[in-house]
Amino acid sequence: MKKLRFFLMAFGASLTLLAGCKPDTPPASPTATSATPPTTATEAGTTTATTSAPAGKVRVVYIPKNTGNPYFDGVVKGFEQASKEIDIDFSTTAPAQPDPTAQISFIKDEIQRGANVICITPNSVDALNSVFDDARAKGVKILTVNADLTGNESHRDGAILPTDFDKLGANQIELIGSLMKYTGKFAILSATADAPDQNFWIKGMKEALKDPKYAKMELVGIVYGDDKDQKSVTEAEGLLTKYPDLKGILAPTSVGVAAVAKVVESRKVADKVIVTGLGTPNTMRRYLKDGIIPAVALWSPPEMGYIAAYASFGMSKGDVKMTPDASFKTGKMGSRIVGKNGVVIAGPPLVFTKDNVDKYDF
Numbered sequence: 001m002k003k004l005r006f007f008l009m010a011f012g013a014s015l016t017l018l019a020g021c022k023p024d025t026p027p028a029s030p031t032a033t034s035a036t037p038p039t040t041a042t043e044a045g046t047t048t049a050t051t052s053a054p055a056g057k058v059r060v061v062y063i064p065k066n067t068g069n070p071y072f073d074g075v076v077k078g079f080e081q082a083s084k085e086i087d088i089d090f091s092t093t094a095p096a097q098p099d100p101t102a103q104i105s106f107i108k109d110e111i112q113r114g115a116n117v118i119c120i121t122p123n124s125v126d127a128l129n130s131v132f133d134d135a136r137a138k139g140v141k142i143l144t145v146n147a148d149l150t151g152n153e154s155h156r157d158g159a160i161l162p163t164d165f166d167k168l169g170a171n172q173i174e175l176i177g178s179l180m181k182y183t184g185k186f187a188i189l190s191a192t193a194d195a196p197d198q199n200f201w202i203k204g205m206k207e208a209l210k211d212p213k214y215a216k217m218e219l220v221g222i223v224y225g226d227d228k229d230q231k232s233v234t235e236a237e238g239l240l241t242k243y244p245d246l247k248g249i250l251a252p253t254s255v256g257v258a259a260v261a262k263v264v265e266s267r268k269v270a271d272k273v274i275v276t277g278l279g280t281p282n283t284m285r286r287y288l289k290d291g292i293i294p295a296v297a298l299w300s301p302p303e304m305g306y307i308a309a310y311a312s313f314g315m316s317k318g319d320v321k322m323t324p325d326a327s328f329k330t331g332k333m334g335s336r337i338v339g340k341n342g343v344v345i346a347g348p349p350l351v352f353t354k355d356n357v358d359k360y361d362f
């Protein structure tokens with residue numbers, strides 16, 4: 001616990017920054033109007049806009065990895081808040097499964113419907129390249145959100161990432177390392193095997209583990225829960241069976257970390273197996289408060305959606321160029337600067353514990 005305190009102190013600045021500022025409640029502009037069109041649920045469980053954009057409005061769609069993941073509801077919330085402040089017509093739609101090619105037909109549909117900007121959390125770094133190229137040839141801007149097309153950045157116009165991906169892998173290793181007293185076996189439970197964000201972070205984790213500080217920690221395996229509760233539960237149970245002396249499970253996915261917490265609770269091994277990773281305060285609150293898990297990290301998904309909405313609006317109007325050193329204004333999130341590769345970073349990660357989790361609502 002002493003180590004965790006040190007770790008939390010290292011994040012003191014970011015915690016202070018966001019503490020007390022509930023990220024999902026930006027001030028409404030005096031001229032705010034609801035720009036969200038009516039939506040319908042389709043049989044596949046997707047949500048699709050049913051109206052076309054009123055003349056003059058910038059039509060922005062956000063396509064998350066898949067439906068049914070509360071993490072992405074937070075991102076959508078941010079888009080919706082911004083759409084009350086700026087003149088965009090916002091909608092969201094997604095496939096039921098986070099498969100590498102599942103988003104292609106959704107992108108094609110949105111091009112047909114007249115989207116000006118397609119914001120997307122891609123399920124693959126390369127499977128969407130050609131449909132993105134088609135969209136851009138028709139004047140549609142492509143903005144990746146929450147994940148980038150690592151190695152294929154030329155197929156999109158820009159990216160809004162939740163935090164600095166170059167640091168997140170090391171950051172997650174330090175979190176679980178501090179909780180495991182830097183000793184013992186641990187495993188990673190990821191989302192899908194193709195997920196660009198997850199793979200980027202896992203690469204960073206492996207790199208970080210080369211630091212002699214972590215020499216007594218052993219990464220015994222990586223499993224994939226596909227951002228599905230049941231698959232994550234099965235994979236976590238498999239880990240516990242295969243490695244009876246496992247000391248930790250690091251799950252950098254909001255669905256995965258909740259599933260692993262549920263497993264260690266039901267197996268009554270929470271005192272032996274440390275669970276941490278990336279999870280939303282609302283999903284992990286009970287596990288934190290009941291002492292099932294000591295800490296979990298994340299950023300604010302609504303803030304990322306909010307920034308993406310402002311970037312989309314500016315890109316569509318031609319006012320915002322997603323080129324290094326360019327900048328654009330957002331409402332409550334101030335001016336944002338575009339970094340290398342056309343990436344904007346939303347903010348620092350936060351660490352939630354039983355003591356601070358109630359300050360956050362997303």
Ligand code: RAM
Binds near residue numbers: 069195197254279
């Ligand atoms: C999951 C998704 C997402 C990741 C979050 C933390 O829901 O995999 O991509 O960023 O968790």
